[in-house]
Amino acid sequence: MDLTIDRSSQMDRSLRDGARRELREAAVRPMLQKPGPGYRLLVVALGAVVALGLVAFVDQCVKGLSVDDYSNAAFWDVNISNFITIVGVAYGGAVISAVLRLTGAGWRAPLTRIAEGVSVVAVLVGGACIIPSLGRPERIWEFFTRPNFSSPLIWDALAIATYGFASVVFFYLPLIPDLVVAKQTMGDRAGRLRTALWRALSRGWEGSPAQHRLLGRMTGFLAILIIPLAVTVHSVLGWAFAITSFRPWWSEELWAPLFVIAALYSGIALVILSLAALRHTYHLQNYITDRHFKLLGFILAPFGATYLYMSVADFLPGAYHGEPGTAAVFRQLFVGAYAPWFWIFVVGGIIVPLLIIALPQTRRVGWIVFAAALILPTFWLNRVLMVIVPATYDMMNATFGVYSWTWVNASITAGAMAAVPLLILLLFRFVPILSVTEIEQLEAEQLETEQLKAARLEAVQLEIAQLEAVQLDGSEGRVPLGALQEEVR
Amino acid sequence: MDGNEPENEMAGGEAEKDAAPSFSVPAPSTPSLASLGGGQNPPNGEDRRQAVESGAAAKPRPISRRKLLEAIGAVGIGVGLGFRVLEDPSAASPARQRAAAPRSTKDPLPQWTMIFDLRYCDGCKACTAACQSAHYLPKDTEWIKVYTLTSADGGTYHLPKPCMMCEDPPCQAVCPVGATFRTDEGMVLIDQNVCIGCRTCMAACPYESRYLNTSPMPEVPRQPFPTSPEWPVPQVVDTVGKCIWCAARLPSGMLPECATSCQMGVIYIGDLTTDVAVNGQGNVITISEFLRDNDAVRLKEELGTNPRVYYIPGHGQDLSGWA
Numbered sequence A: 001m002d003l004t005i006d007r008s009s010q011m012d013r014s015l016r017d018g019a020r021r022e023l024r025e026a027a028v029r030p031m032l033q034k035p036g037p038g039y040r041l042l043v044v045a046l047g048a049v050v051a052l053g054l055v056a057f058v059d060q061c062v063k064g065l066s067v068d069d070y071s072n073a074a075f076w077d078v079n080i081s082n083f084i085t086i087v088g089v090a091y092g093g094a095v096i097s098a099v100l101r102l103t104g105a106g107w108r109a110p111l112t113r114i115a116e117g118v119s120v121v122a123v124l125v126g127g128a129c130i131i132p133s134l135g136r137p138e139r140i141w142e143f144f145t146r147p148n149f150s151s152p153l154i155w156d157a158l159a160i161a162t163y164g165f166a167s168v169v170f171f172y173l174p175l176i177p178d179l180v181v182a183k184q185t186m187g188d189r190a191g192r193l194r195t196a197l198w199r200a201l202s203r204g205w206e207g208s209p210a211q212h213r214l215l216g217r218m219t220g221f222l223a224i225l226i227i228p229l230a231v232t233v234h235s236v237l238g239w240a241f242a243i244t245s246f247r248p249w250w251s252e253e254l255w256a257p258l259f260v261i262a263a264l265y266s267g268i269a270l271v272i273l274s275l276a277a278l279r280h281t282y283h284l285q286n287y288i289t290d291r292h293f294k295l296l297g298f299i300l301a302p303f304g305a306t307y308l309y310m311s312v313a314d315f316l317p318g319a320y321h322g323e324p325g326t327a328a329v330f331r332q333l334f335v336g337a338y339a340p341w342f343w344i345f346v347v348g349g350i351i352v353p354l355l356i357i358a359l360p361q362t363r364r365v366g367w368i369v370f371a372a373a374l375i376l377p378t379f380w381l382n383r384v385l386m387v388i389v390p391a392t393y394d395m396m397n398a399t400f401g402v403y404s405w406t407w408v409n410a411s412i413t414a415g416a417m418a419a420v421p422l423l424i425l426l427l428f429r430f431v432p433i434l435s436v437t438e439i440e441q442l443e444a445e446q447l448e449t450e451q452l453k454a455a456r457l458e459a460v461q462l463e464i465a466q467l468e469a470v471q472l473d474g475s476e477g478r479v480p481l482g483a484l485q486e487e488v489r
Numbered sequence B: 001m002d003g004n005e006p007e008n009e010m011a012g013g014e015a016e017k018d019a020a021p022s023f024s025v026p027a028p029s030t031p032s033l034a035s036l037g038g039g040q041n042p043p044n045g046e047d048r049r050q051a052v053e054s055g056a057a058a059k060p061r062p063i064s065r066r067k068l069l070e071a072i073g074a075v076g077i078g079v080g081l082g083f084r085v086l087e088d089p090s091a092a093s094p095a096r097q098r099a100a101a102p103r104s105t106k107d108p109l110p111q112w113t114m115i116f117d118l119r120y121c122d123g124c125k126a127c128t129a130a131c132q133s134a135h136y137l138p139k140d141t142e143w144i145k146v147y148t149l150t151s152a153d154g155g156t157y158h159l160p161k162p163c164m165m166c167e168d169p170p171c172q173a174v175c176p177v178g179a180t181f182r183t184d185e186g187m188v189l190i191d192q193n194v195c196i197g198c199r200t201c202m203a204a205c206p207y208e209s210r211y212l213n214t215s216p217m218p219e220v221p222r223q224p225f226p227t228s229p230e231w232p233v234p235q236v237v238d239t240v241g242k243c244i245w246c247a248a249r250l251p252s253g254m255l256p257e258c259a260t261s262c263q264m265g266v267i268y269i270g271d272l273t274t275d276v277a278v279n280g281q282g283n284v285i286t287i288s289e290f291l292r293d294n295d296a297v298r299l300k301e302e303l304g305t306n307p308r309v310y311y312i313p314g315h316g317q318d319l320s321g322w323a
Helices: A002-027 A037-063 A078-089 A091-102 A106-128 A152-172 A175-202 A209-242 A255-282 A290-321 A324-334 A339-358 A365-392 A407-427 A436-472 A478-488 B004-011 B014-024 B033-037 B042-057 B065-086 B089-100 B126-135 B170-174 B200-204 B257-261 B287-293
Strands: B112-117 B145-150 B156-161 B180-182 B188-190 B210-212 B240-242 B267-271 B276-279 B284-286 B309-312
Touching: A002 A175, A002 A436, A037 A407, A078 A091, A078 A106, A078 A209, A078 A255, A078 A365, A078 A407, A091 A106, A091 A152, A091 A209, A091 A255, A091 A290, A106 A152, A106 A255, A106 A290, A106 A407, A106 A436, A152 A175, A152 A209, A175 A209, A175 A436, A209 A255, A255 A290, A255 A365, A255 A407, A290 A324, A290 A339, A290 A365, A324 A339, A324 A365, A339 A365, B112 B276, B112 B287, B126 B145, B126 B257, B170 B180, B170 B200, B188 B240, B200 B210, B257 B267, B276 B287, B284 B287, B287 B309
Parallel strands: B112 B309
Antiparallel strands: B112 B267, B145 B156, B180 B188, B210 B240, B267 B276, B276 B284
């Protein structure tokens, strides 16, 4: 009896050790795997697009904003849309990681590192997108030296800087133990650069209980902090339009929550897309399972539905009895010059993804990834419409100016969009792609509960046997027996 | 109503300044929004303090009276400031202006205004052309822009639009680096050596009066005034520029270029403090009378920007609900 238990637990342990080694190998696989030709081609292509964007930006710096074909009719343009879109998608990581951490959803563990990494990359790239929008980018330091606190733009800058810093820390804290694990797993294969980097970043982590407790407390604190921070960022972005201007459609009370929901929705879409791509590239199917995509789809759907509802709430009163300006802008959107784009957004960005998640037949990985791939470009399109249409409206004579763009804005846009996947790919050449410690901790907890359950089961079974023995003697005790049998089941 | 506005402004010299404090001296017995709003008003502040203190006196007081008063004072100032922030800006405007203006022992400062007598405007756009050549502006940058519009009865009329020099300029509030500022003489100007070219002010201006200097600026010869916000010639590329009412000329009695160039005498420039305005044809008017007698209006009054530009409609146009 004793012998068999020992042997099985030993087998369990060796199995567990095998699984653990496999997990750790998987987490550092992007660093171990020799980059294939496809990967190299992708990195080079993305790098080329980013370089093109930088060249365009330099060209704009040298020659001035006239290279963007700015007209006084369309004073804000696609750069602002890029800024809102990319900062917006940075919200996805915060939700997946922080919200699921706070709600104790155990299935989050294999996703958190990728989600947080995507978040950090997006907020950094998105924040940088505001720079090419300025006519005098060399004066951007004036934001710090002579801020005008009645301007929503200052609060915009403050909110994004705070959120950017917080998301970097939120990415970094759970990374600390994993860097030590990565070093252990990779040994000499890590290379001198990574070893030095990890040693500097892991800050003397030993894995002592006190360190674990401190780290857990700080991560929990940041998880609580980062949710309202993200809400402020996207609200302030909405208010940068709503407060600033008397322009139709911009001056809407609903814009702040609308921006928050749009950020959540498109952010989760980006997380889904990144998970799918990285899972495929690095063969992480054992950890990032099909169930994860389904669950993320379930998170995606209510935000899409909320966005649809809020859009209707945004449009309906203005379209029904709107003031002349509002009515003119909405007419331009619904049936006017921008109508094709607007309806592509409504159908492709909201209705089709919602249907994909709603129908059981399409509730599969491929379809959900397809939905996410639809959401991202269409929400960029939506932001372009949100910026361009009211900006081109002339509030003096109620006409619309013409918006046009040149290779410069197009290249900067493409460069910004390419920078996000490029930096995500490069990021996981330096840090483990799975949050090993978190997964192991959650597994250990699960194991503990299972062991407790098993022990309890054994105890109950013993009791039943005793009771049955008593019953055979013909005495009372039917009721507890029934209840216990129920528990065993 | 429109006639009254300038009268207040005109009286805004010594008489108005003296009247302002005396108006609030009889402190209301019951606190009202208005009394809370005037946070720095001593009688009201005293009232509030006493009221709060009498409530607190019933309890045993472990802290010193001085500390308590300080705390109550701080709370009072906080509440007062809070209400000042929440106040309707259009309602608070004249008061805030008086508060902001330095109490000079010398003559009161001029408060510039412009009046457009639309009865005589034939839409020749001479003002636009003269402005562009005086400030060396590119063709699509029309600091004074003439709109040709259709009135309710089907006729067309013309409406020249310079910068409105709002008393509550939205462009100033939203500028993240404070490049747009308002002088004590009511001029809203831009420091183009500070402007970062973010164009938020262009979003904010409900009169579309601001322009981005994108095109390469024309060559500029030696100017009669040094380059400054009052005479921003040449314009700095990739910053925002706008009509300045030729601010550098006004102190020496010269008229803005548009007023000089208008052969129809549409454009008057004047000073609300002395209540006198003049057009390019040499016609001198008493502002308050002229505005009252001719039913002057301001554009987009409902937005609360308090523009310093008045229009004499004359053709039955309803400019109030316009665009």
